[in-house]
Amino acid sequence: MSNLIADVKIPDSKLAKEAAELLREYGDELLWNHSNRVFLFGALQGTQNNVKYDPELLYISALFHDLGLTKHYSSPDKRFEVDGANAARDFLNSHGVPQESIRLVWDAIALHTTIGVAQYKEPEVALLYHGVGYDVMGENFDAISEELRHEIVTAFPRNDFKNRIIPAFFEGFKHKTETTFGNIKADVCAAMIPDFKRTNFCDCIHHSPWNE
Template sequence: MHGLPPREPSMSRLVAEFSVPDTELTREAYAFAAGLEPVAMLNHSVRSYLFGRAAGEGSGLRPGADYDDELLFLAAVLHDVGLTGRGDGHQRFEVDGADLAAGFLRERGLSEERVEIVWTSIALHTSAGIADRMRPEIALISTGTGIDVAGREAGRLPGGLADRVHEALPRLADGGGVLEVIIEQAVRDPAKAPLGSLAFELARQSAPGTPVPDWRALVAGAWAGVA
């Protein structure tokens, strides 16, 4: 029926069509994210999992054998909760989201070791060149989000997968609907956009008048007068 808002696919459909990890915790995490995020953002999160997993398989990484597939899904589905009202604090959105996700998982009894993997996966998911040198769960979240938002390394996906994924999880908004939220947060609260972060660069490019620190001046002025 025309005019109805888009709805997220059910977890049961994702399990049936894409064999996502089906545990009590993955279902709870999906429901938690769905209650916080618009459908475009939620779809982006699940696509990031599917693309990251597929890229890993193309490199010989086997889910459940070479890495913890449940943790990969948890990190992916929760990786943008820092862009929601519930997760919007005064840190960069990746860290706000990692903190919210970690608290959610601790409340449900996940071990601290596994919580730490999810936290790091979310906190570093925009840190290309760092995340990809770390354990597979962390690397594949960064890869999956990069594929989905910017098409980076999309050639690692098997033929036909992207079409299947987009049919089930349509884009609905460019970049998964996250770029505008990142920019809005950064402009409203510069503490959320430290120099060199993705949020800082998006705000610099997209919001005229965003102050840009002069790094050379900062360095030259540091410790001025100290012998």
């Protein structure tokens, strides 16, 4: 496959290739195609808006952003976003990447589902967030032309993505549904678990150990 898709060059450094190999090894076809589309959609939006960003860091962030859903990287008690961010941090540390770059990747992955925050951070963080939003929910859909969308989806097919991604999310954190408190993945639990009871922030206040 060409490493130039929709006028975006997919990074092919040794670091980028090793990160891609990890996703190939521990992810699946759904995550592979989704993660690559996320990079391409995020990169396109960056280019269109004249945003200066590091393509390699954005690419690695995209490759790792859902790896916390996999058995290999999933912890028993952390949000899957944090598991993916920690995995990326360990990977980059092992390759001697500068700490500021590691922090950007960690933030991008950890915040990629945090609506109302991620889009206001550094370019790599914001572009990953926008790439995810574009691929999963079609946010700002017309910002990318039909021709470019077609080229990306031809290279990395959706293959019934709408119907497959919610069960895939749930599979990644069904053993720790408490980690969805206060974030949008509680919606996934509500969709997949009959009579799912969300933790309520107001209840946490009222039932706190304070005696007043």
